[in-house]
Amino acid sequence: MTGDAPSAGTGSPAGVSPAAGPVPSARPASPDETPRPYRPGELALSAEEMRAAGHHAVDLVVQRLCTAADGPPHAVAGPAELQTLLGEPLPEDGGDLTGLLDHIAQDVLPLGIRFDHPRCFAFVPTTGNYPAVLADLLSTAHLSVPGAWLVGSGPTRVELTALDWLKELLGLPGHWGGLFVSGGSVANLTALAAARDHHLGGDLTGARLYCSTQAHPSVARAVHLLGLGRDQLVALEPDAGQRLDPRDLAARLDADLGAGLRPFAVVATVGTTGTGAVDPVTDLARLCRRHGLWLHVDGAHGAAFALSARGHGLRDALGHADSLTFDPHKWLFQPYETGCVLVRDPELLRATFRMARHHLDTGYLHPAQARHDEVNLDDLGPQQSRGLRALKVWLSLKTFGAAAFRRAVDHGLRLSDHAAARITAHPDLDLTSTPGLGILTFRCRPPGSPTDPAAVDRLQQSVSDAVRATGEALLLTTRVRGRTVLRMCTINPATTTADIDATLALVARAAREAEPPRNISDRT
Structure with a gap:
């Protein structure tokens, strides 16, 4: 055996500086004693x-x-x-x-919903993966806390490495930073808290934040939690493609500035939950720079599009943002809870959340303050006791490689294209939005179906209910331009074109067999 590695049971673990001190060995158990702490009853x-x-x-x-x-795919x-x-x-x-x-x-x-079922097309279905399951097992057993470096230097380094990999996958510059959070809701809240502090300080008077009506509800919730009133969130109607229109935004900004209000941030969505629409990030970034506004991109689902060959152009657009939400528990196939917030300038997160800013009289946490080049991730977000969410991403990328995840994203895009082609060719089905990032919407209009809009809406809901009742597939409804439509999200790597075809056949049959919905005027 060559090399100077220490023999098993001696020296320090790999990567641990001798200055850190020797690793204490376990106290040997006496012959009549079971090794601690594994004593039944305690x-x-x-x-x-x-x-x-x-x-x-x-x-x-x-x-x-x-x-x-x-x-x-669903049991209740x-x-x-x-x-x-x-x-x-x-x-x-x-x-x-x-x-x-x-x-x-x-x-x-x-x-509940079996999100990894190949015929589950509801919400944004995730699949998880086995290495990520083991990652949760190991990190839980080690009580891993990537909060303060003193508490978890190894777990913190795992998270920093996983963040570096995500930045590379998304094409973001290396100076960006951030942390893992529970999901998109907390990621949006974290980024917008930094935007509020950076642009408004402690004065929220007249503040305005802008998004489209297609933005995720967590944006409105973040506004509430940040101390802003609902009237301070300006939700603009989208354009024909369900995107935030820069021209409408520019006009509203001019009007609000003229009225003495204080715009401070814009939320662009990359992959709206309803139709998968992508707001024009580059144009919105240009507008935000002109007015000195923070641009936050909610790419909880759709940022993963940047992994694919056809989504390569998104990488440059994401780099124009000030902050980004990304949920690996969506299109990166991780178990819940695995969200992420990334920012152009990590110091702005630290300015909002650093522990020293919020210390009271106690010195209890002072020993855990970062020194020199140490990183305390609890200085970058709202959570101090943090699970090692990053290990799921680290271990699954190490096990499968980035190429496997890129292929999986491409597969989901091809499935949505296939579904759109089948719907377009079917005489009883109408496509109501073009495929957007693995999401598409459509309506059933079989022969003899009602023409009253409300009755047509009820037909879509009854079809969704009927398909779910078969136990063979699950797809739910959403609303597009005020009308109820059926929605499919096709990102499961295990889903095949045969699953798509079988589900659309169930939809068409359910629509033809549905009891004709009564028009509103027929109600008693």
């Missing part, structure tokens, strides 16, 4: 019990992942049924862990 199980339950849990996970296409139970199933008194004494795992895996967790 919030712990024996090694044998842990291995048995752990092996069983892995079997349950593998079974779940290998049978994603089995059964219906009523409140009374679930109250009977789970509404029990506080258990004073413990039970068998293996049996409890079976109970949860078989009777409880399946009651």
Whole structure:
């Protein structure tokens, strides 16, 4: 054996400076003592019990992942049924862990949407992946907290590396920074908090933030949480392509400035939840620079388009933003909760969230302050105790490679193109929005269907309900230009064109078999 690596059980772990001090060895157990802390009865199980339950849990996970296409994509139970199933008194004494795992895996967790089912087209379905499952297991066992460097230097470095990889995937410059958060809602809140502080300081008088009516509701919620009134959020009607129109925005900015108001930020959406529309980010960035406004891009779903060959042009557009929301638990196929916020100038996050800014009298957290080139991620966002969400991204990218994720994004785009072509060719179906980032919308108009708009809306809802009732597919409705439409999101890598065709056949059959909806004038 060559090299100067320390022998097993001696020296420091790889990458740990000797200056950090020796790693303490475990105290040897006496012959009549079970090694601590695994003593049954003290919030712990024996090694044998842990291995048995752990092996069983892995079997349950593998079974779940290998049978994603089995059964219906959606299952639901009523409140009374679930109250009977789970509404029990506080258990004073413990039970068998293996049996409890079976109970949860078989009777409880399946009651919901099976987002990784190949015929689940609702919302933005995620698939997760097995390395990410193991990442959660390991990081939880290690109580990993990438908050302060002192508390979790290794976990923090994992997160910084994963952030670097995401920036590379999205084509963002290296000086950008940020952190992982629970999802798009907290990412939007985090970025807009920095925008508020940077542009408004502590005076919110007359402040205005702009978006389109197609923006995610979390934007309005962020406005509320940041101390702004709903009248300070200006939601503009979109153009014909469901995008925020720079001309309409420019006119509104001029009017508001003329009225003495204080515009400070614009939210552009890359991949609206309804139709997958992409706001013209470059044009909006130019307008924001002219007026000195912060441009936040909500790319929770659609920023992943930049991974694909046809989305390469988006990379330059994203670089014009001041901040970006990206959800790896959407089109990067990670389990929930794996969101991310990235900003052009990370110091603006630190100005808003750094712990030193918010210290009270206690010196409890002073020992954890960053020194020299250390990074405390809890200085960049609202959360101090943070799980190691980044390890899911790190481990799945290391396992599969970036190319696999690029192919998966391309696959979702091809599926939406295929669905659009089938809908366009079908005599009973009308495409209501062009495919946008793996999302498309359409309506059913079979022969003899009503012409009253409200009755046509009800037909779409009844078709969605009927398809869901078959247990063979799941697609829900949304509203486009004030009318109810059916919506498909086709990003699941396991979905095939045959799944698309079968689902559209179910839709067409349900529409023809639907009881003719009554016109409003026929109601009694």
